[in-house]
Amino acid sequence: MVRGKTQMRRIENATSRQVTFSKRRNGLLKKAFELSVLCDAEVALIIFSPRGKLYEFASSSMQETIERYRKHTKDTPAAAKSAEENVQNLKQEAAILMKKIDILEEAKRKFLGEGIGSYSLEDLQQIEQQLEKSVITVRARKSQVFKEQIEQLKEKEKALVAENAILSNKCGMVRNLATSKTNNKDKDHQRRENHQAHQHYAESSSPSSDVETELFIGLPETRTRQQIN
Known part of the structure; x- marks a missing residue:
């Protein structure tokens, strides 16, 4: 299905507009820095946010670069035409980028199932x-x-x-x-108990003082009489 070309336009949603501004601003500042380093160029960039906040980058001195620009434009009127051409080129590039953003946003809406009421079966x-x-x-x-x-x-x-x-x-x-x-x-x-038991046994086995040790010779009756006497 052929769709018409989408022209660059202002982002209506405030949140999306702020997000896009932050991303593009950071990308632009990065490119300015890379240009100054890689090409040894004198670069000065000034950006004012929709709320009036200033963002700037200068490879050397912002004031000196501005003075140099003013002097250059005064001395070479043809520079104004060149600057205008550069502005037109930048506008074209911005338009291409905005178109890509629109395509991405449309794809996002598709995947979220938003605004597909008019889509064909093939789409x-x-x-x-x-x-x-x-x-x-x-x-x-x-x-x-x-x-x-x-x-x-x-x-x-x-x-x-x-x-x-x-x-x-x-x-x-x-x-x-x-x-x-x-x-x-x-x-x-156990050894102590065994030792104690052995001592006790030894003591109990010793002869008592009450045991009779005298030796009698003769019949039992005679021995009885002798004991009585």
Whole structure:
């Protein structure tokens, strides 16, 4: 479907106009700086925002550049014609850029489903195909991000398992040391008990002072009488 050429016009939406101004202003200041550095040119740029805020760039001195410009225009009247031609060229470039902006804004509205009531079936199919391609690209990127996150989690899991194994070994060594100390204490206690039991047995097995040790010769009756006497 052939569409007519879009002429450059003022952006009606205030937010879009401010965003476009900021982007173009930064781009223009950057180009002025690059021109002064790459080509060793004396560049002076003055911009006033819609609200009257001043933005400027000068490769040397802004005042000296302005004075040089005034002197140059006075000495060479032909420079005014050249400047006018430059202005026309800049206007043409600006018109081309504005056209590109309009195309981008229209594409954005298409993808958002705005203002498509007058579109033909072919146009709607093209928009649908483009959206499907975009969805496929987004899903592929999402899957890739998921895989990367899974790999990172696996690496963290390996690190935690290794750290857990080290801590388990340390805990085992501590438990073994404690068990060894406990066993040694039990053995010492058992040895002491055995020693005490042996002493007690030795004392209980010694001869008592009440035990009769005299030797009698003769019949039991005679021994009884002798004990009575």
